[in-house]
Amino acid sequence: MSLPRIAVDAMGGDEGVRVMVEGAALARRRHDRFKFLLVGDEMLIKAALENHPNLRAASEILHAPETISGEEKPSQALRRAKHTSMGMAVNAVKAGHAGAAVSGGNTGALMAISKLALRTMPGIDRPALAALLPTLGDNDVIMLDLGANTECDARNLVQFAIMGAAYSRIVTDLDSPRVRLLNIGTEENKGTESLRDAANQLKLAAQGLELTFDGFTEADKICRGDVDVVVSDGFSGNIALKAVEGTARFVGDLLKRAFTSSLRSKLGFLVSRPATELLRGHLDPNNHNGAVFLGLNGIVVKSHGSASALGVANAVHVTARLLEENLIERISGDLAKLGGHGLGNGRAAKGAAAKDAAE
Template identity: 85%
Template sequence: MSLPRIAVDAMGGDEGVRVMVEGAALARRRHDRFKFLLVGDEPRIKAALDAHPNLRASSEILHTDGVITGEDKPSQAIRRAKSTSMGLAINAVKTGDAGAAVSGGNTGALMAMSKLALRTMPGIDRPALAALLPTLGDNDVVMLDLGANTECDTRNLVQFAIMGAAYSRVVTGRESPRVRLLNIGTEETKGTDELRDAANVLKAAAADLSISFDGFTEADKVCRGDVDVVVTDGFSGNIALKAIEGTARFVGDLLRRSFASSLRSKIGFLVSRPATELLKHHLDPNNHNGAVFLGLNGIVVKSHGSANAAGVANAVAVTARLLEEDVTDRITADLARVGEESLRMRRNGASAQEERA
C-alpha cells in the first residue's frame, strides 16, 4: 500500500538540519514504507543526507533558506509562510504533496500557520495540542489540550475527549480508552459548569464512543497509569504539563546532587546505577517526543526544539503511526456517533417535557 509522505521542517529545532535529518533516518528504519519531503536549505540537507543513504533514496528536497525563529510572533510567521521551511512543510499537507508535517520550530507559529492553512475538521470547533506522558503503568497517557486554547466550553471539552480517545487507540492499542476530565476533585459536584456538563455528555455517549468514562481525575493522578486520556482546557493543561516536567527535572537534579555529595553516596550510585538508568530513560522527554495538533484537516506534529536525533525519530514515528491508522477518519466517525447521541438526548428531553405537560 502506498502511504502519503511526511514533510519534515529540516530547519526547525535548536540543532537544525543535522538532527532533523538524522531523526528522520532513524524513524524510517521502523517505518520503511514512508517517503519524505525534506524542507529547508538544500545544500545543507544534501550534506546531512550523505550519512544516511537509505533516507536519501526515499526523500525529495524542497529548497528554502527562510526560517521561523523562536522570537517570531505568530502574525509575523503567517506573513512569511510561503518562504519559510515551516510554512512550506505545512503547505505541502494542504496541497496533498504530503500527508503530514513535522517541525521542531516555534510552537505558536506552527499552530497559527497550521490552523490558517489546514482549517479545522467538520464538527471540530478548535484544534487541540495533545502529547504523550509517561506513567507508572504499562501505558503512556494522552493529555490535551496543552496550550492551544486557554478557555474552553462544554462542546470543546467533549470534542477533545473524542480526539484524544482516537489518538490513544493508535498509540496504546486499547479499543476502549479510559478517559477522564482534569478537575480539582473527583466528586461530581466539583469544578466548573463546563466540566460537569461535559462529564454528563460523555457519560451518556460512552458506549457509542467505545470509551470508558468515569468522571474526573486530579493532577497528582495523571501519571499513575490508571487512565489513558486526560482532557482539560489549554490553560490548565499547559500549567499541569510544565509542573510535571519541572518535577521530573527536580527529581533528576536532586538525585545527581545526592549521589555526588560524599564517597559513600558515589559508591551507592554505582550499586544502584541500573535503577537510576531506568529512571533516566523513563523520564527522558526524548522518549515521549511528538505533540500532535488534533482536529485539523491534516496531521501536524510538534517536536521539542531541544530534541536529539532519537527524540526527532520518535516524533516522526508518531506521525507515521497516525497516518497508518487514519486517525482523522477515526475522529470523524466518532464525532458522528456523539452527534447522534446528542440528538437522541434532545429528543428524549423534549418527549419528557411533553409528557409532564
C-alpha cells in the first residue's frame, strides 16, 4: 500500500542537514514503505544522501533558498515562510504533496507557520503541543499542552484530553488510556475554576469515548507510571516539562560526578555499569524525541534541535506511526462521539491565541 510522503525540514536542528538526513535514513529502515520529501539546500542534501543510498532512492528534494534561525520571532518567520525550508515543508502538507512534516527548527516559528497553513480541525479551537515522557511503568506518558497556549479554558482542556487520548492509543496500544488533569492537588475542590469545569465535563465525555478519566494528578506523579495522558495549559505544562528534563539531567550529572570522584568510585562504576547504562538510555531525550502539534488539519512533528541522528529517527518514527494509524481521523471520530455530552463554552482567554503566536 502506498503511504503519504513525509516532508523533512533538512535544515532544521542544531547540526542541520547531516543529522536530519541520517535520521531519516535510519527511520526508513523501519518504515520502508514511506517516501520522503527532503526540503532545504539542494546541494547540501545531495551531498548528505551520498552516504544513504536507501533513502536517496525513496526521496525527492525540494530546494529551499532560505532557513529560519532559532532566534527568529514567529511573526518574522511567518513573513518569510514560503521561501524557507520549514515553511515549504509545512506547505507541502497543506498542498497534499506530503502527509506530514518533521522539523527540528524554531518551535515558535513552526507552530505559527503550521497554524496559519493548516488551520485547526473542525471541533478544535486550538492546537496543542504533545510529547512522550519516560515513566516507571510499562508505557511512556503523553503530556500536553507544552507551550502552544499559555492560557486555556475548560473547553480547551477537554479538547486536549480527547486529542491526547487518541494519540496515546496509537503510540502505546492502550484501548482506554488513563487521563488526568495537572493540578496542585488531587482533591476535587483543588485548582482553578477552569480545571474543575474541565474535570466535570470530562467525567461526562469519557462515558462515550475510549479513555478513562482519573481526575487530577500532581507534577511529582507525572512519571510514576499510573497515568497515560497528562493534560495542562501550555504555561504550566512547559514549566513542568522543563522541571522533569532538568531533574533528569541533574541525576545524570550527579551520577557522573559521583562515579569519577575517586578510584574506588571508578571501580564501583565498572561494577554497576550495566545498570547505569540502562538508566542513561531511559533518560536520554533522543529515545523519546518527537513532539506533535495535535489538532491541525495535517500532522506536524517537532524534533529536538539538539537531537542526534537516532533522535531524529525517533521523531520520524512517531510521524510514520501517526500516518499509519490515521491520527486525524481518530480525533475527528472521537469528537463526533461526544454527541449529547458536548463541550461547555468556558471563558475564552481573549487575545491569548494571538499573543501565543506572536511570542
